[in-house]
Amino acid sequence: MNKHVMPQAEQPAEQGNQLDKIRDFEIQDYLRLDLFPHFMCPGCGHGIALRALLWAIHDQGIDKDKLAIVSGIGCSGRVGTYIDANTYHTTHGRPLAFATGLKMARPDLHVVVITGDGDCLAIGGNHLIHAARRNLDITCIMLNNEIYGMTGGQVSPTTPYDRFTTTTPAGNIEPVFDASRLAEAAGAGFVGREVTIHVPRLRDLISEGLDYKGFSFIEIMSDCTEINGRKNDLGSSSEMVLGQTRSMRPADFKYGEYDNNVVDHPFRPNSMNTGVFVKSDRPEYGESYRELVHDIQKKQKGH
């Protein structure tokens, strides 16, 4: 897999490793290039997230044959198709439920779910909270672009207040979900959030999530430039990406102590911070189940 190993230069060890990491990763090795060009709009954050995910998969040394990508419906659901792995494009809202069956049946597989704010928080909300509660070893990547993009730009559970969508022609009046806090409250063993402008940080967050034994929930703030951006006059693609940082709080801003629906910024009205929010040592469900089975079978033999 390490096709492009660079010779070790006389750099300080840490910096050298970092450079190797960057040079080592060839995104083409992880894509189904014959499916290109891809479907994503210019400026869409999903492509950046895909790159960060594949990079993290590479850094973790995950074998593509043992990698299962499970997605639902929507723009997020189509992203997985381009990955050269075992890919499952399932039904709307249900990828976590499909993934639960797959992971329980095949613990040897590395199961990654790619989902969106509509897929994961609206139609699939129930599956999210229960997947988090069980803490089965699945990495759930939620691409939060605050809109239903595939269907033409309808309001989603994370669309900010006042935002115009095709189904909120007078502006959105519904409060938003904070997906990360929801996942945390439901018991997810690992929770983190990152924006697409910080690709290496995003890669490292995903990498940590992939490495975590349990349910890891990673919320990625992604921009829908064409459908959400244009309608709300949010600027060009690059302006939208740059805008991601503007409403963010400093890293030491304490998670969980903020108003959930502050309308104070045109790009990201909800105050939010990024990074790893939760990393607990809760028991992983699959392991607990297999221990149980082991005990039952042992008792059975004893009789």
Added chain:
Amino acid sequence: MTGQASQNTPDSQDSINIQGNHACALGAVAAGCRFYAGYPITPSSEVAEKLAQELPKVGGVFIQMEDEIASIAATLGASMGGVKAMTATSGPGFSLKQENLGYGMGAQIPCVVVNVMRGGPSTGMPTRPSQGDLMQARWGTHGDHPVIALTPGSVEEIYSQTARAFALSEQLRIPVLVLFDESLGHLVETISLPDVAEYENTVRKWASGNPEDYKPYRPDADGVAPMARPGDGYRVHTTGLTVSESGFPTQKSIEVDRAMKRLFNKMEINKDLIESFEDVDCEDADVVIVALGIVGRAARKAVRELRAEGLKVGLFRPITLWPFPTQTFRKLTKKAKNFVVAEMNSGQMILEIGAAKQGKQVVSGLNRYDGEPISPSQIINAVKEVLDHE
């Protein structure tokens, strides 16, 4: 799978006392089921309860999911991983599963879905029997699709047909439905468990050979494409979208046409494998009763009594309800002048008999939907009424 359904042998040494729902669970395990995901619902919960005991013993997975939709999704997920998988439910839960059932049919993922039928519509009568879901089983999911639905008529048959459902499902890469009503699910009978090793040994065709040459939806001569198991190096794509042989979405009309034909061709090619029924004295019968499940038992008794009176009456009991064994039904009932379709609904299977009959036979329905099974005497009266009108 034709001919008389086997009768109980209560005196044999290995006979057990068992209810229908438990027989369903044991039949599944015997057929090699190693994954069950479900959600509690009356009157099918005992299927899950039994499997919660049995599956860990054989190293299988039992998981109670957060809802009915998640249950079938997890079942399909496990099957995609290569494990024989099942879920069970009743009326309202069966409705909730329909979308993902269609996913399984479209993407050709084996699994078994049991529906222990209760009175409806809506919450209806959770503890009362009904045959109200026959058409939901046929057309419940959206879009055009083939379906296999088995309708056992006794506790022993629940065991063997559940096991057979796995074999058909694996062999043909299609979700298979098993339908029986509350009265059969909760009926306790003394049976000896039939040998289902043949079904246990039937596993799906797995992809082999060069991954470069493999097409996940290119069918073999039997109409079925070998499936790729994750981890075996094929790295294929599975989707609910309409796909070409490569497994990737297409909207080209010629490819879409092929994709639909793939779904239906495997049913036609394997018709004999799928078909199953019971025929009681149909050949010379003037009146043929058509009944399935628990009603088939009442009808068998009715045939015996009417024959004793010298009346030429027979019974056709589909065990495979869908696809309906139309050709065989026509062949067996050539001499019939009347059909009496007895069913615990307002008239569902009768629509199929109307379409299947070729002559000028009169089709009458005997329908009961008050939460009680149809009795033999009701059937006897219905047959006599038909004969009186001749």
